[in-house]
Amino acid sequence: MNAVIIAVVQVVLFVFLAPVLIGVIRQVRATIEGRAGVGIWQPWRDVRKLLAKNPVRATDSSWMLRAGPVALVVSSLLLCVLLPLVGTIPFALVPSDLFVIVSVMLIGVVALALVGLDGGTAFGGMGSSRHMTVAALVEPTLLLSIYAFSIPAGTSTLSVIVETRLLSPEVIISPVSVLALVALSIAIMAETARLPIDNPGTHLEVTMLHEAMILEASGRDLAWLEVGSWLKLAALLGLVGNLAVPWGVLTDFSALGLAVGVVSITVKVLVLGVVLSVGEIFLAKVRLFQVPELLAGSFALAFLAVTASYLVA
Amino acid sequence: MFENIYPQLIGLCAGALLLTSALMVWRHSLLASIRLLALQGIALAALVAVIGIAEGESELVLVSLLILSVKGIGLPWVLAYQSKASIKQIQESPRLNPTAALLTVTLLTILSYVVVSRVFGLGDSSTGHAAPIGLAMVLIGFLLLISRRRARSQLIGFLLLDNGIATITFLTSGGVPILLEFAFSLDVLLVVLILHVFAGRMRTKFGGTAVDQLRELHD
Amino acid sequence: MSGIGAGLLLQLGLGALAVLTALTAAPSLRSRAVGILCTLIAVIGFLTGLGAMLGATGGLRISIALPIDPLLLAPDRLGGLFMLIVSSVGILVSLYSMSSTHGPDASRTAWVAMPVFLVGMQLVPAATDSVSFLLALEIMTLGSTVLLLADHASRATVASAGIWYSAMSQLSFFFILAGFAVLAAASGGTSFTNLQEIEPVPANVAFVLLLLGFGGKAELVPLHVWVPRVLPEAPSHVSAAMSGAMVKIGVYGGLLVSVRLLPDGPAWWGIAIMVVGGASALYGILQASVSSDLKVLLAYSTTENMGLVFLALGASMLLRGYDAQAAADAALVAALLLAVSHAAFKSTLFLGAGAIIHATGERNLDRLGGLGARMPVTAAAFGIASLGAAAIPITSGFVAEWMLLQSLIHGGRLDGAVVSVAASVAMPLAVAVIALTAGLALLTFVKAYGIAFLARPRSTEAAEAHEVPPLMQLSLVLGALFVLALGLLPGPIAALVAQTVSSNPSAAVQSVGLGGVSLPGIGAVLDPLMLVVLSVLVAIPVIVSIIVSALRYPHRTVELPWGGGGSRARPRMQYTATSYAEPLVRVFDDVLKPSRDVQVTHVAESRYLVERVRVEQRVSDVFETRLYRPVLNLFQRYGIVVRHIANGSIHRYLSYSFVALLIVLIVVSL
C-alpha cells in the first residue's frame, strides 16, 4: 500500500518536475551566456502548444509513429514508479531491480529508434542508427556500474542499495563507489543525449542524434516524445542524486517523511540540473567517432570499480 | 664318401646360383640373361637333387626333375622363343649403371647374410650357410625388376626372384610338400606365360617392349 | 512396454510411414500428406519429451550385430526437456512447411529427408549410450544435409554450402566420436549410465574433444564458419529447424558432458567454456549487427545466443567448483531458459524471414521496407520475436538474461567472502560481455525490424508484397505466442526446467506471484506480469489524453511531411541496413576488417563535378578468411604436389615395394 502511495507521489511529482528541470537547465545556460532566456516554464508552454495541434503524418508511416511516443512515455513513467526517488519502499513482486530498470529504459530507447526509422527519411535513419550505436556501447558501463553498486549491498535491488548507503555513509566516499558513480553519470549523459555525446541545442546534421529522430514527428507525437525524454532525464538525475546524497529519502512510511522526501528529491534534481547545465557550457560535443573512446573510458572506470571492490574489500 | 663331399656340392651349387645372379645384373644382352637363367635353373635342380640324395628322399629327386624341366628348360625356351637373329640385337640399357648395380648386389648379399644369420642363427649345417644365397637372389631379382627397362628383362628378374625363394625353401626346410611344389611351379609358369603374352601385345601396340613408356595411368 | 518406449517406437514408425508416403504420394498431395505426418511425429516427440521431463522412465532397446552394449533409447529428465524443445520447433516447422514449400523445396527427396531429419533430431536426446547418440546424430546430419541441398539446381552457392556443412559436421562428429571413445575406454562400456570415476588425464582429453565437437554443433567460434553459408542457403523452414532445434543438440551435448558425464571437473573447464562462449557471443552479434542479409543476420545471431548459453554453462561449472551452489544452479537454469527461449524466437524469426522471401523474393534488407503495412501478421510475429532476441522485458529472452546476470553478480562472493580471484575477474568480464552483446543485439534487431517493416519500400518487390497463406501465419503466430508465454510466465517454466538439472530445484528457483520467478538462494525476484500491470496503469492516463486530443485535433496525412527539410526525399534516399550499421563498422574496424571500394565517376566536362559515387562494403568472416582459407589452400597445393608419388612409372612402384621389403628385413633382423 505504502509502495503504491509513494509510486503515485513520485509519478505526479516528476510529471510536474521534469519540464521545470528542463526549463531551469535552459534558463541557467541562457543566463550564464548572457541571454535573457525564456523562463523556466517555457517547456510547459511548448507541450501545451504541441498537444493542441493536428499532427502531420506521412502516408507511409505505420502505427509505430503513434505507438512509439506512448511507449517512450510509459517506459519513462515506469522509471519514475520503480526508482527509489522519494522513498525506498519497493513493490514486493517488482522490486527496483537495477537490471529491470535498465531494460525498462531500453524499451524507451528502442521505441525512439523505431520512430526515427519510421519517418522514412535519411535524417531519421541517421539519428536512429547513431542513437542505437551509442546505446549499445553504453550498455557495458551501465551494467558494470550497477554491479559495482550491488556488491556492498549484496543485491541489485536499488532501494536496498540506497538504504545501505544511508546507513553506512562511508561506503559513499569509498573510491569504489566514487568510480562507479562517475561511470554511471557518464552512461546517463549518453543515455539521455546530453553533452558531450549529443548536443540537444542544435539541429546540425553532423551533430544530431536525438533531434534527428524526432525531426519528422509533430503535434502530440512530438510532445510525448519530448515529455518522455525529459522524464527520463529527471528520473535518472534523481537516481544519481539519491546514490550520491541519500539523506532525506523516505525509508519507513510517514506523512512527514513523505513531505521531506518530496522536497529533498526536488532539490537534488534541480541542483543536479543546474550543475549539468553549468557543466555543459564548458563542454564541447565530441565527434561521433570519439564517443566510443569516452565510453571505453567510463567502462574502464566501472570495471575497475567492480574488481577493486572484490580485491580491496 | 658322399657325406664328406656333400657340403662341397651344396656350396658349389649355391655358388653357381649367386654367380649366375650377379652375372645377370652385369650382362645387358637379353640372350645372355636367358642363358644364365637356364644355367641357374640347372644349378637349382642340382642343388635339390643333392639335398634329396643327402636326405634320402626320393620325392625331392622328383622335384628336382620338375625344376629342371620347368626352370632349366621350359621357361628359358619360352623366353627365347623368337628368331635368334632378332633376339641377338636386343641390348638392355638399364636405369642403373653396371658398377653401381654390382656394388648394390654386394650390399644386398651382405644384408641377406645378416638377416639370415639373425633369423636362422648360423647353424653349423652347410645348408644354413648356403641359405643367405637364396635371400640374396631374391633381392637381386628385385633389383633387376627395378633397374630393367624391357618387359622380358623384368620377366627375368621375376624368375630370378622366384628361384631365390625356391632356393631358400629347399635349403631351410628341404622343400614343401610335393603337391604344393607343383602348384607353385604351375603358378609361376602361368604368370610368366601371361606376362609373355602381354609383352607380345605391347610389341604390337607400342612397337617395343620398353616398360617405362607405360606412363599413361597416373594421378 | 512403457509409455516412453511406445512414444519412441511410434516416432520411428511414423517416420518410416512418412518416408514411404513421400516416395509414393502424388506431387499435388505430397506436401500436405507428409507435412501432416511430420507434424504428428513432432507431436508424439513433444508428448514423449514431456513425459520424460516429468520423470516418466522406460525406453527402447535395439540390439545390433556388433558385440557392444545394445543401443538404448531412454531419455532422462534433461533429455526429455530437449526432446520437448526440438519437437516444439518441429511442430512449428512442419505446419509452416505444409504451405510454404513449393518447387524444389517440395521435391520428393526433400520430403523424404524432412521426417528423417525430425526423427533423428528427436532421438538424439533420448540416447543413453554413445553409439546410439552418434547414430541419431548422423541420421540428423544426413537429413539436414539433403534438405539443405534441396535448391541446388537453381543456385550454385547451395552446393558449396553443402560441402562446408557436411565437412564441418563430420569434423564435430569425429570430435564427439573420439571423445566418447576415450570415455568408453576409460569406463569400459559405451553406456552413459555406468560411467564410473575417470582419472584426470582421459577426463581432460575427453572434455576437450567433446567441447570441440559440441561447440561445432552449437555453432561456436571458431567452428561456426558453416553457419553464415548454410542457414541462408537452406529453405527457410529448414533454417528455422536447424537454428531453432538442431543447434540445441550441441547445447544438449554440452549439458550432457558437464552435468551427467563429467561433473565436478577442474576450474579451467568452466573458464574454457566461458571464454569460448563469450567469444562466440561477441563475434556472432558483431557480425549480425553489420550484416544486411536478413538470413545471414539471423544465422550469426544464432552463434551469439549459443555463445551466451555456453557462457552461462561455463559460469555454472565454475561456480559449482567454488560450491556457490545457489548461483551455480541459477546459472544452469539460465542456460536452459536461454536455450528454450532461443528455440522459440529464432525459429519464429527464420519463419518470418521465410515469409518475407515468400512475399518479396528478397533476403537483402537494403531492398525491403514498409512491409509492416503490407504483411501485418508477419510484422507482428517478427516484431515480438525480435523483442525476444533483443531481450526486452515481457519476452522470453529477458528473463533468461536477467537470471544469468543475477547469478553472475552474486556468484563472485559466497556469504561475504570472495570465492576466488579467477571468479572475481571472470564474473565482471562475463557481465561486460553480456552487456555489450545485449546492446548490440538491441541494435541488430531494431535494424532488422525497422528497415524491413517500417518506413517506405526500397524496391518494387517490397512495394508489391502481400501477406502469406494462413497456415504460415498460424505457425508464425504460434511462435510469437511461445515467446510471450515464456516471457510472461517464467516462474512455472523455470521451476519445471530446474527439475531437469538440479538435485534440489526448489532451492534454485521458485514460482512466485502471477507466474513470477524468484531465486531463493540469491534473493532476487522478477514478476513480468506485475510489470505489465504497472505499465498499463501508468499508460492509461496517457492513452486517455491521446484519445481526447485525437478527437479534438485529428491528424493530417501528407505524402512527405517534412522530408528532413528537402522536398525531393525519395525512398532510396532512406537509411539502409548497410548505412545503419556504418558507425559500428567504423568502431569495430579492427575486428571486422571490412573491405570497401569506392568508385567515383566524374562528369565528362569537369573532374570537379561528380556524376555517380558507388560505394561497396563487404564484411567477410574473419575466421574463414584468416584461418580456414589458408589451410584449405595449403591442402589444395599439397594435393597437386603429391600426385608425383603416383606418376605411373612401374619402376617407381616396384621400388616402393622393394624399400618396404628391405625395411621389413632389417626390422626383423634387429
Next chain:
Amino acid sequence: MSLILWIPLVGPLALAGLSLLPGTFALRRFVGVAASSAVLIAGLLLVSAVLNGAVPETGGGMLRADALSAYMISVVGAVGLIATWGGLSSAASSRTKDAASYEALIALFLAAMSLAVLADSIGLMWAAVEATTIATAFLVGHHRTGRSLEAAWKYVILGSVGVAIALLGIGFIYAASVGTDTPTLSWVQLSQSNLGLDPALITAGGALAVLGFATKAGLAPMHSWLPDAHSQAPAPVSGLMSGVLLSVALYAILRIQSITDLVIGPEFLRTMLSVGGLLSLLVAASLLIRQRDYKRMLAYSSIEHMGLMAIGVAIGPAALPSVLLYVLGHGLIKATLFVISGRILKVEGTPLIADVRALLVRRPGLAVPWLIAMAAIVGFPPFSIFFSEVGIIMAGWSVGLGGVVGAALVLLLVIFAAFTRLTVQMTLGPPANGVGFTPDYSAHGPRLPIILALATTATVAFVAEPVGTLLLQATAVLGGSN
C-alpha cells in the same frame, strides 16, 4: 555336408567350361551370375552348418570351413552376385569370343577366391591367391587398349612380386614348423599354442607373409597397382576386385596373424599393420584431394577402407567383429559404386569428374543411387560401415592405440571432405547448358542388385541374430575371446 565345400570350387569351373563351349551364346552372359549364386548358396549353407556347431572338412583336411571361412565365402558370393548381376552385359555383346573368355575368367576368379578362403593350408591358399592374379590378369586387360594393357602389366608384375614375398614368408613359417617335429602348413595345427615354433622364424615369416599379402590387400606402400587396375578393368571386375579380392587378402593376413600372435604376441604385427593402415589412409587422403578420375577415386577409397580395416586388425579381437562386418558392407557398397560408375562411364563417355556435371538434374536414374551409395561409403548410418568405423575407433582407444586411431580420424576427415567435394562437383549444381534437356530416369541396367545391396548394408547391422553370433564365432576362430 562336406560336399558343400566342393560347390564353390566345382560349380564355377563347370560354368566356365560351359561358357567356353560353342553355341551357348544365350546362356553365356549369365555364367558369372550363376557362378556367384552358386558360391553364395554354398556360403549360406556353410554358415548355417557352422552356426549349428559343425565344421565341414574334406579333401583330406585340405578344405575346411570354420565360421570365418563360411562368412568369407558368403561375402564372396554376395559381392560377386551384385557385381556380375549389376554388370550384366547385353545379349548382343555376349556373342563374341571375348565374352566367352570373359565369363569363363570371372567364374575362374570366383573359384580361386573360394579356394583361398576354404583352404586349410597356407600353401594352398597362397596358390589360390596367386591364381586370382592369373585369372584377373586378362580381365584387367580385357579392353585391349593401351591403357588397360599397361594396367594389366603393372598389376601382374606388382601383384605376383608381392605374392612371391608372401611365399618367402610362408617358406619361413614352414621352416619353423619343420624345426618342430611336425612339418605342416595347416592353420589348425599351426595355430595350436603348444607347438613351440621358433619365434625368430615366425617373426620373419609372419612379417614377410603379411607384407606380401598386403600387396593384394592394397595396403600402402604396396598398393600401387590398385588404382590403375581398378580404373581400367571392366566395372564388374573392378567391383569384384575391390569388393572381395582385397578382403580375401585381408583374410590371409588375419590367418597369419592368428599364428604369429600365439608365438610372438600381438605387438609386432600390430605395429606393422598400424603403420600400413595409416600409410594407406595417408596415400588415399593425399591423392583424393585433387582427384580427376571417378573410377580412380573409388579405387583410392578402397585403399582408405582397407587401411582402416588393417588398423582394425592391428587392434585385434576387440575390433575384429567390426572389421568382418566392414568387409561385407564395404564389399557390397563398393561393388555397387563400381557398377554405377561403369554405367556413368558408358552414358557419359568420360571418366573425368570435371566432364560430368549436374548429374542429379540430367540423369537422376544414375545420380540418386550413386549419391545413396556414396553416403553409405563415407559412413553414414544406417549403413553398416558406420557401425564398423565406430566400433573400430572405440576398440582402438580401449586397447591403447589412441594415437593411431586419432591420426586415422584426422586423415578420414580429409578424405571425407575431398570425397564430398568431388561427389558434389559431379552430381549437384545447375546444368551447364541451362534448359533444353529432358531428365533421364533410366538406370541403364538392372536396378534390383543395387537396391538389394543398399538394403542389405542398411539393415545387416541391426540383425543381431544370427549375424552377431556368426561374427563372434569367426572372431573366436582367430583366437579372439571377445
